[in-house]
Structure formats: structure tokens, C-alpha cells
Amino acid sequence: MTDNRLSGPLADPAGDAGYPADHPERVGFFTDTSVCIGCKACEVACKQWNLLPEDGVELTGMSYDNTGALGASTWRHVAFIEQHVENGSAAATAPESVDLGMPGMGPSGGDGSVRWLMSSDVCKHCTHAACLDVCPTGALFRTEYGTVVVQDDVCNGCGYCVPACPYGVIDIRPGDGGAFKCTMCYDRQGAGLAPACATACPTESIQYGPLEELRERAAARVDELHAQGVTEARLYGHEPDDGVGGDGAFFLLLDEPEVYGLPPDPVVTTRDLPSMWRCAAAAAATGAALVAGCFLGRKK
Amino acid sequence: MTEVDTSADFRSYYGKPVLKEPVWKVPDVPAYLYMGGLAGSSSTMALLAELTGRPTLARNGRITAAVGATASVVALVHDLGRPTRFLNMLRVFKPTSPLSVGSWILAPFSALAGAAAASDVTGYLPTLGRLSAGVAGVIAPAMTTYTAVLLSDTAVPAWHEMHRELPFVFAGSAVASAGGMGMITTPVAQAGPARRMAVAGSALELAATERIHRREGIVGEVYEKGRAGKVLRMAKALTVAGAATALLAGRSRTIAVASGLCLTVAGVATRYGVFAAGRVSARDPRYTIVPQRERKSAEERLGAMD
Numbered sequence: 001m002t003d004n005r006l007s008g009p010l011a012d013p014a015g016d017a018g019y020p021a022d023h024p025e026r027v028g029f030f031t032d033t034s035v036c037i038g039c040k041a042c043e044v045a046c047k048q049w050n051l052l053p054e055d056g057v058e059l060t061g062m063s064y065d066n067t068g069a070l071g072a073s074t075w076r077h078v079a080f081i082e083q084h085v086e087n088g089s090a091a092a093t094a095p096e097s098v099d100l101g102m103p104g105m106g107p108s109g110g111d112g113s114v115r116w117l118m119s120s121d122v123c124k125h126c127t128h129a130a131c132l133d134v135c136p137t138g139a140l141f142r143t144e145y146g147t148v149v150v151q152d153d154v155c156n157g158c159g160y161c162v163p164a165c166p167y168g169v170i171d172i173r174p175g176d177g178g179a180f181k182c183t184m185c186y187d188r189q190g191a192g193l194a195p196a197c198a199t200a201c202p203t204e205s206i207q208y209g210p211l212e213e214l215r216e217r218a219a220a221r222v223d224e225l226h227a228q229g230v231t232e233a234r235l236y237g238h239e240p241d242d243g244v245g246g247d248g249a250f251f252l253l254l255d256e257p258e259v260y261g262l263p264p265d266p267v268v269t270t271r272d273l274p275s276m277w278r279c280a281a282a283a284a285a286t287g288a289a290l291v292a293g294c295f296l297g298r299k300k
Numbered sequence: 301m302t303e304v305d306t307s308a309d310f311r312s313y314y315g316k317p318v319l320k321e322p323v324w325k326v327p328d329v330p331a332y333l334y335m336g337g338l339a340g341s342s343s344t345m346a347l348l349a350e351l352t353g354r355p356t357l358a359r360n361g362r363i364t365a366a367v368g369a370t371a372s373v374v375a376l377v378h379d380l381g382r383p384t385r386f387l388n389m390l391r392v393f394k395p396t397s398p399l400s401v402g403s404w405i406l407a408p409f410s411a412l413a414g415a416a417a418a419s420d421v422t423g424y425l426p427t428l429g430r431l432s433a434g435v436a437g438v439i440a441p442a443m444t445t446y447t448a449v450l451l452s453d454t455a456v457p458a459w460h461e462m463h464r465e466l467p468f469v470f471a472g473s474a475v476a477s478a479g480g481m482g483m484i485t486t487p488v489a490q491a492g493p494a495r496r497m498a499v500a501g502s503a504l505e506l507a508a509t510e511r512i513h514r515r516e517g518i519v520g521e522v523y524e525k526g527r528a529g530k531v532l533r534m535a536k537a538l539t540v541a542g543a544a545t546a547l548l549a550g551r552s553r554t555i556a557v558a559s560g561l562c563l564t565v566a567g568v569a570t571r572y573g574v575f576a577a578g579r580v581s582a583r584d585p586r587y588t589i590v591p592q593r594e595r596k597s598a599e600e601r602l603g604a605m606d
Contacts (some may be wrong), residue, residue, distance in 0.1 A: 006396070046496055061312045069316060079313060134453060136400035138392045156385045159323040160399050163454040163582060168319040177381055198576030258589045261313030265592040265599075269453050269460060276449045276463045283448070286440035286476050288344055290504060294479075294496035295348045 007271035009240040010127050017142035026146030027189065029198065029206060030214040031120055032221060033260075034233060036205040038118035042076040043067065045200035049185060050075065053173070069261070070121055072173035076197045079260050081117035090099035119260050120197070120206060123148070123182035124237055125171045125248030128268040131161035131170050131181075139179070146211070147184045147248055155179050166244065166266035184248070186215035211248060218252060230254070236262065243267030310593075312585040316400070319455055319582045326575065328379035332372050333447045333571040336406065337474030338481060339368030340443030343413055345497065350430070351489075357494065359420050360485035364431055364478070365440070366417030367408035398449040405442045413434035425506035450579060457588055458581035459574075461519045466509035466574065472566050473539075473570050475501025480542060480563030483549055483556040491556060495546045498563055502543035505570070509536065517594075519587055520597030528576035534567035538562045 010016055014023045052073045060066050065080040125147045132140040132148050139154035140161060150161075150170070159176035161170045170181040185195035193199070198208035205215060215238055215299065225233035235258050237247035243266050257264050303317050314320070338423055346361025389403040412432040419429025445467040451465035459466065475497050482494025509532075523532055542562030549556035581587040 060314075065314075081313070130455065133396040134399065136389050136392075136394060136397045138394065145305060154388075156380060158380055158385070158386050158389070158399060160397070160454075162320045163456045163459075163578075164324040165320065166455040168317060168455075171320050172323045221533065231553050246547055254428070256311060258311050258318070258593070259313065261316060261318060261585075263318050263588055263592055265596040266455070269455050272460070272463055273396065273398075273449075273453055276398075276452050276467075280445040280449045280467040283471040284445040286504065287341065287444050287471035287501070288441040290472075290475050290500045291341060291344045291478075291493075292348060294493040294500060295352050 006133070006211050006273060007243070007268050008245060009244050012146075013127050013142055013245075014144050014146045015117075023144040026211045026248065027184070027209060028146075028211040028214055028247075029122060029184070029195075029208055030218050030252070031122070031249065032205050032218070032252045033117065033119035034221075034225060034230070034252055034254060035203045036118040036120055037203055038064070038078055038080055038116070039202060040078050041200040041202060042120050042197035042206055043074070043078055043260075045196040046076045047073075049188070050183070052180075058083070063155075070123070070169050070171075070181075070286065072171040074205050075122065075180075077121045079117075079119045079121060081119075081255075081259060083115050083117060083255070085113055085115050117254055119147065119251065119253065120201075121261070122197070122249050123184075124167055124244070124250075125184060126268065127240065127245030127248070128164060130164040130269045131179075133159045133268070133270040133273075134164040136160060143186055143189075145184070145186075145189055147186065147189040149150070149183045149186050149257075150179055150181060152180070164269050166263055166269065177215075207266050214250075215259070218250065221252060225252075235243035243271070309376070309503045310586055310590055312589055313521070315585065317583050318585050320587040321579055321582045322454070322456065324575075325379050326524075326572070328375045330572040330575045332375035332379070333575070334370040334477070334568050335368045335375065335472070336447050337444045337470055337571075338477045338567065339365045339372060339409070339413060339460075340440040341474040341478030341497070341501070342368060342481060343409075343436045343440035343443070344435070345482060345494065346416075347433060347440075349493065350433065352493075354490045354493070357482060357486045357490045358433075361478070361482060362413070362420050362480045364485065365436065366410075366415040369406070369413045369443075372406060373410050397444060398453050402446045402450055403441060405446055408437055409439045409443055412439070425496070427548045441471075444471050454578075455588075456582045457579045457591065458522045461515070461517070461591075462512055464510045465508050465515075468479075469505055469570065469574070472501050472503070472505030472508055473567050476505060476539065476542065476563050477501070477567035479546070480560035480567070483546065483558075484560035488550055488553055488556055492550065495549050495556070495559075498546035498559060499543045501568045502539045502563070505539060506536065509570075518590055519581060522577040522581045522587065523573075526580060528573050528580055531569050531576065532573035535566045535573055537565035538569065542566055558605075 064082045067077050070077045129148045137156045139151050155178040159172050161179050194208045198206045232254050236253050237250035240246035342361045343365035346358045349358035362488050377383050394400040413436045416429050448466035448470045451459040456539035479494045479497030483491050542559050545559035549559045
């Protein structure tokens with residue numbers, strides 16, 4: 001087993017998983033949050049296409065985000081972040097906004113203004129996917145497109161994938177017992193279609209396509225924003241040498257990842273697996289030696 | 301409520317967790333962790349007792365191993381919901397999945413330990429029974445620590461960060477538990493090694509736990525604060541009490557039983573405490589974000605120096 005089966009850059013995850021050389025190229029999502037308008041068309045389209053159960057009608061009371069997080073029945077989740085920005089800061093001055101005469105939001109008065117950050121979150125389809133690595137039944141597999149999919153009929157409901165995911169994406173559906181997450185619309189991909197969320201997105205905040213092409217497009221978009229003075233624009237999850245070997249779904253963010261509920265520096269848990277087994281073997285040997293030592297000496 | 305900014309060095313999305321909390325049930329999984337360790341060390345103890353001519357300790361060790369391993373399987377099946385799901389675990393062998401590796405350790409071990417105990421109790425097929433006990437005793441050490449890898453190979457900060465220490469905590473606790481059970485079940489005349497196991501296992505567990513407490517970084521906090529911290533402090537006190545009384549347990553069966561009970565409760569409390577600490581660390585975004593942010597900043601500083 002070479003090192004990069006567990007972590008590090010990996011040029012071709014599908015090939016590594018055993019698909020023949022003529023497999024389709026790796027596809028992914030590039031979510032450009034700078035143009036997200038928080039319409040939730042992606043959430044709804046995803047629910048509809050994938051026949052996902054409802055999450056219940058509840059208000060979180062924290063923001064306009066009443067979905068809260070990704071889960072077994074929510075494969076796209078739109079985050080709403082209301083930020084107070086000081087007058088004169090880069091964030092307050094950079095984008096030229098047009099007053100549409102809409103009702104205001106947030107507390108009135110005070111110094112500075114309010115800006116909204118909206119971002120549609122999704123499964124990252126990691127190059128090194130912890131959920132896939134730890135699944136004991138093989139229910140999670142790498143598709144020919146380099147994405148990660150759960151086979152519901154094989155899933156045992158053991159729940160190991162849930163705490164293994166460094167992004168907190170996959171979850172067990174109560175009542176059903178199985179684990180569920182975004183499939184990047186595997187069924188649509190097979191028919192040459194884009195996933196439902198990307199198709200429904202009215203602003204092209206969610207872009208779908210070959211991952212290499214998306215990375216180039218994303219780099220160009222960051223340069224464009226920086227040239228416009230939006231210096232806080234940055235890419236997240238695109239680097240193949242990050243802790244999960246790069247994400248199949250990556251993002252353009254306007255603030256630190258943790259503000260959007262994303263981990264700042266996620267690592268695939270199985271990176272440390274060789275060291276874990278070595279420590280476990282050493283501990284097991286120590287325990288056995290202790291027991292053996294207790295039987296030495298005078299019999300009593 | 302505006303953007304949550306609960307402290308100067310830490311930002312999150314409305315204080316919501318980054319990770320999903322483990323869905324494993326209590327008491328199923330802590331019980332599974334405890335029973336596996338107890339069964340493993342009891343099996344090794346039984347094998348060595350047999351080889352050194354202590355038939356009662358050997359038999360009681362075999363029975364403990366069989367009961368512990370079976371209870372461990374029952375707890376796992378109960379957590380999974382259906383017995384066929386345990387068999388489904390054995391449809392593949394996946395070295396990257398500690399649960400797959402663990403199932404392949406647990407299944408043959410519990411079958412062999414069960415066969416060994418059944419043969420010993422009924423007197424049927426004694427050669428096969430001894431053979432089963434021998435093989436089980438050799439697999440047994442793996443039973444005591446694979447569960448630590450099971451927990452560590454997750455993104456849960458309190459488990460992942462402690463992946464070097466947890467196997468030693470579990471191994472020590474397993475040896476002490478098996479020693480404790482040996483003292484409870486076996487007359488003092490034959491229970492000498494069990495008493496020494498109680499002391500030696502406790503010492504290993506306490507040393508490994510001490511290392512967890514001395515680890516730098518905020519993740520160690522969850523082992524000290526709240527309910528998890530309280531339970532772990534109780535476990536430590538009971539381990540010390542159990543080990544101390546084990547030193548005197550050669551004189552009286554009553555003391556031996558009291559010591560054994562202390563170590564049993566301590567072993568259960570240790571597993572529960574470690575499990576609870578992990579859940580707390582997954583639920584609070586602080587334990588995910590702050591260490592990752594520190595690591596990233598350090599890397600960026602290094603990068604800037606190049």
C-alpha cells in the first residue's frame with residue numbers, strides 16, 4: 001500500500017479505485033459564493049430530484065437559515081451569515097451596490113453596515129474520503145467520475161462514516177438507519193446531465209464540470225475579484241496537497257472557512273491509521289507482556 | 301443574533317458544530333468497549349493459568365472471556381439494530397476500516413472463547429476445547445486495543461488527537477479488569493496472578509491517562525471538564541482504590557471481591573468517560589476549529605519564512 005492511498009495528492013482517484021484507464025474524467029462542483037443570492041433553489045432541486053424526506057418545518061431563530069446543516073436528508077445547505085462591517089473596511093467599500101429600495105435588515109443605526117454572506121454547502125467528494133475508508137461493508141464506493149457514493153442497500157447503518165467525516169457531512173437518517181449524503185446526482189451523470197442543484201442555480205454560483213477545468217475557472221474568478229478590490233476572496237478545498245488530497249467540491253469564500261461552518265484545515269482521519277495500528281499493536285503487546293509477567297515467579 | 305463571535309480567537313457558524321456527533325448509542329458502545337477488553341485479557345490469563353497449573357483460574361478466565369465476548373457481540377448487534385448486520389460486517393475485509401478489522405478479530409475470538417468455555421463446563425471434546433482456548437488466548441491481546449483504533453480513526457478531536465495514548469489506556473484497563481474479575485471468581489490460593497494483573501494493569505492505565513492530561517492544546521480539556529471529566533476522575537479514584545486493595549487481597553476473599561468490584565466499575569467508567577469526552581469534543585466547534593486554525597497559522601508562518 002503506497003502512502004497516497006491514504007492521504008496526499010492523488011492524480012486519479014477513480015483509476016486508483018480500479019477503473020480502467022478509459023474511465024470518464026473527474027468531475028466536481030465549484031461553488032462561487034460571491035454570486036450566491038441565498039435563493040435555496042439548489043436545496044429544493046436536490047430534495048425533489050433525489051426524493052429526500054422533509055426535515056420538518058422549524059425556525060432556528062439564529063438567521064434566515066432554517067435548515068441548519070447538511071444531513072441525511074439535506075444534501076445541499078445554504079448558509080446565511082449576517083456580518084457587521086466597519087465603515088472604511090475592505091468588505092464595506094469594495095462591492096458597488098445598487099439601492100433597490102428593499103426593506104433593511106439587522107439593527108439600524110450604528111457605525112458601519114451589514115453584509116450578507118451566502119454559501120451553498122455540499123459533500124466535498126474528497127480525494128481521500130474518510131467516510132469511504134472507514135466503511136466496514138463497502139457500502140461507500142468511488143464512482144468512475146471520482147466521486148463518493150453510498151449504496152443504500154449495502155449500508156449497515158453502523159454509523160462509522162458519521163464521525164469519520166472531517167466536514168460533518170454524512171449522517172444517519174432516523175427511522176431508516178442508513179447513511180446518506182450527496183451523490184453528485186450519480187444517476188444524472190450517467191445520462192450526461194448536470195446535477196440538479198447546479199441545473200437549478202440561477203446565478204451560476206454552483207458550477208459543475210471536469211474538476212481541472214473548474215479549478216482554472218476558479219483561479220481566474222479569484223484574480224478577477226482581487227482586481228476589483230475584493231481582497232478577501234479566497235478558494236477553499238481546491239489544493240490537491242491539503243489534508244484530504246483536494247476536494248471534488250470546492251468553494252470561493254469571502255471570509256475564513258470557519259465563518260461558513262467549514263473546518264479551517266481538515267485532514268482525512270485515515271492518514272494516521274498506520275501509526276494508530278502501530279500504537280495499538282505496541283499497547284496489545286505491552287498488555288500481554290504484563291499478564292505474562294504476572295504469572296512468573298513463585299507459584300501462589 | 302448576529303454572526304457568532306464567542307471569543308476573540310475563535311469564529312464559527314452561529315456556534316454550530318463543524319462535525320457530526322457520533323451516532324453510536326450509550327450504553328451499547330461503552331459496554332462493547334469494556335466487554336471486549338475484559339474478554340481479551342481474561343482469555344490470555346486463562347491460557348497462562350492453564351499452562352502454570354491453576355485450573356480454577358483457567359476455567360473462570362475462560363468463562364469470563366466467553367461471557368465478555370458474547371456480550372460484546374450482543375452490544376454491537378444491538379447498536380446496529382439487527383443480527384444480520386453483524387454478519388454483513390464480514391462480507392468484506394477492509395484494512396482501512398478499523399470496524400472491519402475489529403469484526404474479523406471479534407468474530408473468531410468470540411466463537412473460540414465460547415467453544416473453549418462450553419467444552420470446559422460440559423467436559424465434552426476436551427482436546428478441541430483446549431485448542432480453542434489456546435488460539436483464543438493468542439488472538440486475545442488484539443481484542444484489548446483494536447477498539448482504541450476504532451475511536452481514534454475518526455475526526456472526533458478528543459479521540460483522534462489521543463491516538464497514541466488511548467490504546468495504552470484500554471490495554472491497561474483491560475488487564476486490570478481481567479485481574480479484578482479473576483479475583484472475584486477465583487479463591488485466593490489460585491488468584492495470585494490476577495492480583496498482580498490488577499496492580500500492573502492499573503499502573504499502565506494510570507500512566508497512559510496521565511499522558512493524556514499532560515498533552516498540550518485545548519483538546520485535553522474535554523477529559524477534565526463536565527460530566528466526562530467527573531466520570532474519569534471517579535474511574536481514576538476507583539482504579540487506585542482497586543489496585544491498592546488488590547495488594548491486600550491475598551489474605552481475604554472479601555477484600556479480593558471488593559477490589560475486583562472497584563476495578564470493574566473503574567473499567568466501565570473509563571470507557572464511558574472516553575466516549576463522552578469524544579462526544580463533547582465533536583459537539584463544540586471550538587475543539588475542531590481552534591487546533592486546526594493554530595496548525596494552519598503555524599504552517600503559513602513557516603511558508604512565509606521560506
